[in-house]
Amino acid sequence: MKKDYAHYLSETASQLQPSGIRKFFDLAAGMKGVISLGVGEPDFITPWNIREATLLSIEQGFTSYTANPGLLELRQEITSYLGKRFAVDYDPTNQIIVTIGASQAMDIAFRAILNQGDEVLIVEPSFVSYAPLVSIAGGKPIAISTSPENGFKVTPEQIKKAITEKTKAILLCSPNNPTGTTLNKQELIEIARIIEEHDLLVISDEIYAELSYDETFTSFATIEGMYDRTILINGFSKGFAMTGWRLGFLAAPAELVQVMLKIHQYTIMCAPHMLQHGAIEALRNTYDEVEHMQKSYLRRRNYMVQKLNQIGLDCHTPGGAFYVFPSIKATGLSSEQFAEELLLQEKVAVVPGNVFGESGEGYIRCSYATSMEQLQEALKRIQRFIEAKGIYVEDTNKRWRRIL
Incomplete structure (x- = not known):
């Protein structure tokens, strides 16, 4: 007789939903000939000088805690x-704490600041792990929905309206995953006024800071009055093409770091010794490579936005990261239907927008962290998929007609 484990399990953990991103990635991994625009991972190999420094550290015996x-x-x-x-x-x-990726930094930040029932405001569409991590820490995630009419940017009025007596913090990600939306300095200043007025903390996910295209990136901690309220989270995965290394870091006021470090001590001990030597090399001698990757992503962004709009999938221009978030509402398909049928019929993997929150329904996330040749072929397949569905652009005003 099969044992029933339900009563042994945590209710919070049991109710968590699996990552919608991994679902489509795993499905695509079992198919041949798939072009994946799904997982947010640079197609560049970690620069050689970083790998070399790590190998040398192993040879020199840096294998301890x-x-x-x-x-x-x-x-x-x-x-x-x-x-x-x-x-x-x-x-x-x-x-400063060096962590196992930015994800662990996010985890210990929430666990350090949240008591049972504390609310955290999360701007949606948002990365899939934010709300679950808040829940695991005993908090309550509160979504603030954004829309393409405002470039998926949250307004101070929206934040103010969402605040209650239980609100402890707000999580901001700029440039944003999945929309690529970037908040400029003036917009951050306006948000900061609300933060200060209501005595909130800010978890600022700045993992895409090196991938800002149209204007200079502004760290939230530099905004007047925000340094003492900000837990800054960053890492090496995106800007330095080091996803598999799982190295991140957080920076915050010492009083907050002291508590986060205790959680880090008991759950992780420390990040791998030899990989930290690679990270030192990355920060010292890799900016030419980072700039090269950023310029490549910018060219791909411009191509993707132009082509998606040409074939009738309305797409705003993201200010950073390496994602586009086009609307598929005019097709009459849900985000999941579109992603599943596109994968099965044309072997292009994208992520349905609804996995990033309710406001993501009607959109798909496409990563352009892949070669231009792959992107060109993927766009051909997407256009063919739309045409095969009997959906086409009637004129230059993008009026859609579905042939039944």
């Missing part, structure tokens, strides 16, 4: 990096 918050040398490089690139200053001895 490090200090819990990470190698002091790496924390010093992180503070130098944040200062030079984004004009924000932190003390490497007590304000």
Whole structure:
């Protein structure tokens, strides 16, 4: 007789939904000839100098534990990096923790600040892990929906309306995953006024900071009055093409870091020693490579936005990251229907927008972190898919007609 484990399991963990991104990635992995625009991972290999430094560290025997918050040398490089690139200053001895990716940084941030029932405002569409991590920490995620009419940007009025007596913090991701939307300095200043007025903390996910295209990236911690309220989260995965290395970091006021470090000590101990040497090299000597990758993504972004609009899938121009978030509402299909049928019929993997929250329904996320040749072929297949459905653009005003 099969044992029933239901009464052993945490109700919170049991009610979590599996990642919608991984669902389509796993399905596509079992098919031949698929072009994947699904997972947000650079198509560039980690630059050689980073790999070489890591290999050398192994040869030299750097295989032990490090200090819990990470190698002091790496924390010093992180503070130098944040200062030079984004004009924000932190003390490497007590304000930085090197984590297992930005995801672990997010996890320990929520667990450090949330009591049961505390609310965290999350701007949607949003990355799939945010709300579950809040729930795991005992908090309650509160969605604030955005729309393409405003470029998927949250307004101070929306934030103010969502705040209750239980609101503890707001999570901001700029550039955003999945929309690519980037908040400029003036927009952040206006949001900061609401944050200060209601005495909130800010978790600022800045993992795509190196992938800002149209204007200079502004770290939320640099906004007046926000340094002491901000938990800054960043890492090496996106900008340095180091996804599989699982290295991130957080920076925050020392009083907050002290509590987060205790959680980090008991759950992780420290990030892998040899990989931290690779990260040191990344921060010291890889900016030419980072700039090259960023320019390549910019060319691909421009191509994707132009082509998607040409074939009738309305798409705003993202200011950063490596995603486009076109509307598929005019097709009459749901986000899941569109993604599933496109994968099965044309072997192009995209992510249905509804996995990023209710406001993502009617959209799909396409990553352009793949070669231009692959993107060109993918767009041909998407157009063919639309035409095969009897859906086409009637004129230059993009009036759609579905042939029944």
